[in-house]
Amino acid sequence: MMQQQELIPHLFRAEYRKIVSVLCRHFGLGQIEIAEDLASDTFLTAAQTWGIKGLPPNPTAWLYSVAKNKAKNYLQREHTFDSKIAPALIDADQFMPGDIDLSTQNINDSQLQMMFAVCHPVNSQEAQIGLALRILCGFGIDEIADAFLSNKEAVNKRLYRAKEKLREQKIKMVYPGDAEVAARLPSVLTTLYLLFNEGYYSESQNHILRKDLCLEAMRLCTMLIENKSTNKPEANALLALMCFHASRFDARIDEHGRHVLYDEQDTSLWDSDLVSKGIYFLSCAANGDKISNYHLEASIAWWGTQKTDSKEKWENVLQLYDQLLQIAYSPVAALNRIYALSKVAGKQAAIPEAEKLNLADNPFYFALLGELYTGIDNNNAKLNFQQAYSLAKTGAEKQTMQRKIDSFN
Amino acid sequence: MKEFILIFRHPNGHEVASPEQIQVWMKQTMDWLAGIRAKGKYDGQGNGLLFEDSRVVGHNNVVTNGPFGEIKETIGGYVIVKADSIDEAVEFAKGSPVLQGAGNTVEVRPLAKH
Numbered sequence: 001m002m003q004q005q006e007l008i009p010h011l012f013r014a015e016y017r018k019i020v021s022v023l024c025r026h027f028g029l030g031q032i033e034i035a036e037d038l039a040s041d042t043f044l045t046a047a048q049t050w051g052i053k054g055l056p057p058n059p060t061a062w063l064y065s066v067a068k069n070k071a072k073n074y075l076q077r078e079h080t081f082d083s084k085i086a087p088a089l090i091d092a093d094q095f096m097p098g099d100i101d102l103s104t105q106n107i108n109d110s111q112l113q114m115m116f117a118v119c120h121p122v123n124s125q126e127a128q129i130g131l132a133l134r135i136l137c138g139f140g141i142d143e144i145a146d147a148f149l150s151n152k153e154a155v156n157k158r159l160y161r162a163k164e165k166l167r168e169q170k171i172k173m174v175y176p177g178d179a180e181v182a183a184r185l186p187s188v189l190t191t192l193y194l195l196f197n198e199g200y201y202s203e204s205q206n207h208i209l210r211k212d213l214c215l216e217a218m219r220l221c222t223m224l225i226e227n228k229s230t231n232k233p234e235a236n237a238l239l240a241l242m243c244f245h246a247s248r249f250d251a252r253i254d255e256h257g258r259h260v261l262y263d264e265q266d267t268s269l270w271d272s273d274l275v276s277k278g279i280y281f282l283s284c285a286a287n288g289d290k291i292s293n294y295h296l297e298a299s300i301a302w303w304g305t306q307k308t309d310s311k312e313k314w315e316n317v318l319q320l321y322d323q324l325l326q327i328a329y330s331p332v333a334a335l336n337r338i339y340a341l342s343k344v345a346g347k348q349a350a351i352p353e354a355e356k357l358n359l360a361d362n363p364f365y366f367a368l369l370g371e372l373y374t375g376i377d378n379n380n381a382k383l384n385f386q387q388a389y390s391l392a393k394t395g396a397e398k399q400t401m402q403r404k405i406d407s408f409n
Numbered sequence: 410m411k412e413f414i415l416i417f418r419h420p421n422g423h424e425v426a427s428p429e430q431i432q433v434w435m436k437q438t439m440d441w442l443a444g445i446r447a448k449g450k451y452d453g454q455g456n457g458l459l460f461e462d463s464r465v466v467g468h469n470n471v472v473t474n475g476p477f478g479e480i481k482e483t484i485g486g487y488v489i490v491k492a493d494s495i496d497e498a499v500e501f502a503k504g505s506p507v508l509q510g511a512g513n514t515v516e517v518r519p520l521a522k523h
Contacts, residue, residue: 007436015428044478045461046435047435047457048485051435051438073462140428
């Protein structure tokens with residue numbers, strides 16, 4: 001029995017997405033299901049043989065060799081080349097005759113092309129994220145259902161429709177040139193940002209899976225940075241932002257699965273390595289002549305890694321939020337700005353500004369008011385937290401609000 | 410000691426599992442067999458039986474494609490273990506990760522001595 005190599009964790013998942021991207025480039029995006037099937041078959045065959053006979057000397061090469069053969073067999077067996085694929089290839093911007101090329105360069109190029117195809121705005125953000133998880137990250141339907149707190153049927157439907165859309169609109173896999181990058185990078189970054197948020201804020205009980213989602217978003221963002229054509233300041237800023245947030249991942253949940261608020265977190269669980277990486281990418285982002293919302297959010301997030309309550313911190317954070325609100329208003333940013341204002345100018349000064357927002361449907365609005373009134377008018381604070389509780393959408397949020405309410409008793 | 414063949418029957422459909430899940434099952438298989446090997450009851454005899462490019466030859470030499478992996482009861486692989494009794498072999502079989510799937514089976518048959 002040949003063996004005694006280590007089986008790399010997540011090897012199958014990592015190689016699956018590479019093989020799917022390359023096969024899809026070869027067959028065309030309209031044939032994506034075929035690419036997925038061939039890739040899955042490759043791993044099933046691997047499991048049947050390696051499980052009993054042990055790991056081959058070069059597992060990756062084995063996988064690629066088997067994938068190529070399966071693709072070849074498919075074309076021969078199905079006789080679909082003439083009827084289906086040839087016309088599609090004539091349509092395609094890039095025709096790839098001959099052998100399936102699983103060189104490193106082609107794998108990188110194919111994955112980048114796949115990222116731009118998957119993140120195409122013809123599909124809704126939710127659909128894009130679903131596709132990204134399945135095809136760019138290699139997650140299974142069960143795992144995606146778990147992450148979205150959905151079920152298999154719903155996930156399958158969403159993916160099916162998303163692929164149909166790409167097919168209908170004849171979206172192609174193309175290597176993003178300058179014009180493509182300028183036009184499409186923002187939406188690609190948005191999808192990665194939302195993917196990261198899925199992991200960060202997900203209600204799923206599966207802690208490992210949620211961390212995996214964050215790491216996957218970071219890996220995909222890294223891919224953009226490693227490619228010359230997509231290595232833009234905004235991409236670096238987004239990666240910095242993700243690093244800073246991810247650095248607190250382990251401290252955010254206690255042993256009972258409950259959310260731990262920032263002020264109560266055990267800073268020894270903060271990952272200083274990730275913070276360093278974030279600082280590095282933030283400095284890489286500091287070129288060009290445009291400040292993106294990611295630059296500002298990353299800078300704010302950096303201050304979040306400094307567990308100090310100093311005036312300097314909050315004055316800086318306030319300024320950053322002021323800038324952020326000018327280029328990208330969001331209710332969350334507006335609320336966070338007021339929190340920063342309260343730290344700089346005191347709660348009394350912040351309260352009228354908060355009430356001006358009047359975000360009557362937003363649980364975080366009432367949570368903020370609760371914070372601001374605490375110590376000034378505790379009855380009012382409690383009422384606000386109760387309102388926040390009733391509007392809260394997730395179990396974790398409700399728990400947090402309940403703890404605030406209880407603290408007044 | 411006698412020899413027994415453990416025959417794994419399970420569907421091979423790819424709708425069933427993600428790459429990650431397939432890797433988990435594979436690792437479970439490796440660990441399970443390593444356990445039997447450590448007892449000196451398994452020496453590596455066995456293999457997967459692939460579905461692609463397979464045929465069934467029937468009466469009058471009629472050849473059809475198949476068997477297909479999506480059908481339950483198709484054989485996916487086998488191993489040969491040593492045991493003193495069928496019961497001991499059955500205990501080994503119970504550890505197969507294949508059995509995590511409802512409807513999957515591990516058939517245990519003594520090899521004829523000759």
